Amino acid sequence: MNEEFNKKNNELAQIKRKLNKNILALDKENIILNIISFDENINYLILCKKTDTINKIEEELYYKYPEYRNSNNYFLFNNQKLNKYRSLEENNIKEGSVIILYC
Numbered sequence: 156m157n158e159e160f161n162k163k164n165n166e167l168a169q170i171k172r173k174l175n176k177n178i179l180a181l182d183k184e185n186i187i188l189n190i191i192s193f194d195e196n197i198n199y200l201i202l203c204k205k206t207d208t209i210n211k212i213e214e215e216l217y218y219k220y221p222e223y224r225n226s227n228n229y230f231l232f233n234n235q236k237l238n239k240y241r242s243l244e245e246n247n248i249k250e251g252s253v254i255i256l257y258c
Contacts, residue, residue: 186243186250190216190230192223193257209239209246216256223258231255 184206190199197220203212209230217224230237232254237246248254 186248186252188212188243188248189251189253191253191255193255196220197223197256203243205244206242208242209237212243213239223256226258228256228258231257 184204185202186205188201188203190197190201190212192198197216199216199219201212201215203215213228213230230239232246232248232252237248237254
């Protein structure tokens, strides 16, 4: 019985290690961005994946702020216009970056 307990305890320890590795991997894939509109009406934190495109984030932003959908918008990061069809990673955007929405 003691041997069975030790076996189950070891299995549980292995499962915990795998779970911790998966959680760390998820944290490395996700980043938080701060999107601010030039008119200062939007100051929005968003959790996204590094592989998300600007276009996808834009759609999420329009869900929250639909009044911005029908304007000719673009996004700037470090004074450079972002390509909406590239991922955050491809646009060199990192954790905590501030993106400015121009309308």
